[in-house]
Amino acid sequence: MSEMKRIAVVAFSAPPHSSGGVASAHYNLHMALKTENFESRLFTFGDSERGQNEGDISRSGSSNGWIGATRFILRWLFKLFQRGKRAYQLFDILSSIPGAIKMNRKIAEFDPQLVILSDHGAPGLFMSRQSGQKVILVSHHNPARFLERPAPDNYSRLDANLALALEERVLRKVDAVVCPSNYMKTFFEKSYRFEGPVLAIPNLIDMQALGDTGGTDIRRLLKLDRASPIVYLPSVTSYLKGGQYVTEII
Numbered sequence: 001m002s003e004m005k006r007i008a009v010v011a012f013s014a015p016p017h018s019s020g021g022v023a024s025a026h027y028n029l030h031m032a033l034k035t036e037n038f039e040s041r042l043f044t045f046g047d048s049e050r051g052q053n054e055g056d057i058s059r060s061g062s063s064n065g066w067i068g069a070t071r072f073i074l075r076w077l078f079k080l081f082q083r084g085k086r087a088y089q090l091f092d093i094l095s096s097i098p099g100a101i102k103m104n105r106k107i108a109e110f111d112p113q114l115v116i117l118s119d120h121g122a123p124g125l126f127m128s129r130q131s132g133q134k135v136i137l138v139s140h141h142n143p144a145r146f147l148e149r150p151a152p153d154n155y156s157r158l159d160a161n162l163a164l165a166l167e168e169r170v171l172r173k174v175d176a177v178v179c180p181s182n183y184m185k186t187f188f189e190k191s192y193r194f195e196g197p198v199l200a201i202p203n204l205i206d207m208q209a210l211g212d213t214g215g216t217d218i219r220r221l222l223k224l225d226r227a228s229p230i231v232y233l234p235s236v237t238s239y240l241k242g243g244q245y246v247t248e249i250i
Contacts, residue, residue, distance in 0.1 A: 012046035060102035087159035144191035
């Protein structure tokens with residue numbers, strides 16, 4: 001810790017506009033780095049129509065017009081080549097391009113010594129790596145993990161493989177990869193060609209922020225008896241994460 005280091009942490013979004021587990025994980029990482037007296041700044045690429053700067057969070061995003069046009073074009077292309085298949089991995093990458101370009105310009109102005117990328121959305125595709133800069137990619141998402149499990153019949157392998165090919169291009173700029181679990185590390189090593197170190201390090205949690213968050217009495221909100229059982233299933237609405245099994249589990 002003897003030398004102050006500038007670190008850029010990349011996420012799709014961040015609180016209070018956080019979108020999903022990856023964004024939350026990188027926000028917690030950013031806060032942990034600040035606690036350790038690093039000069040950390042959080043850069044987002046998925047915050048369309050939102051403020052540009054909030055303290056040490058710098059927000060960027062694609063326009064709603066670009067996002068809508070990307071969705072329309074891909075929908076028709078997949079109707080031609082894979083009718084009836086669900087495709088969102090490629091959309092997540094292509095719809096993020098303008099936001100990622102804007103974000104990477106801001107990162108270049110910040111001139112960090114270390115950049116910590118997220119994988120989902122491939123924001124590193126248009127990153128211009130500076131001389132002496134180190135880049136770490138955190139592999140949270142990886143579309144390949146859905147290819148080897150009992151995925152729904154309408155899961156698009158073409159979509160997943162195209163996304164994997166674009167994500168592999170990002171790895172050319174990466175020095176090391178961190179996976180939040182051994183499970184994700186296994187799938188990373190099976191999915192990509194990468195010669196650098198690959199480590200499994202669990203996601204960090206900002207315990208102070210967690211402690212400052214007030215609890216919610218969900219039974220009272222739902223007007224349930226205090227003895228009513230509560231079943232909590234993360235990502236329960238996602239068909240890729242077992243939404244079709246919810247009734248059976250309960």
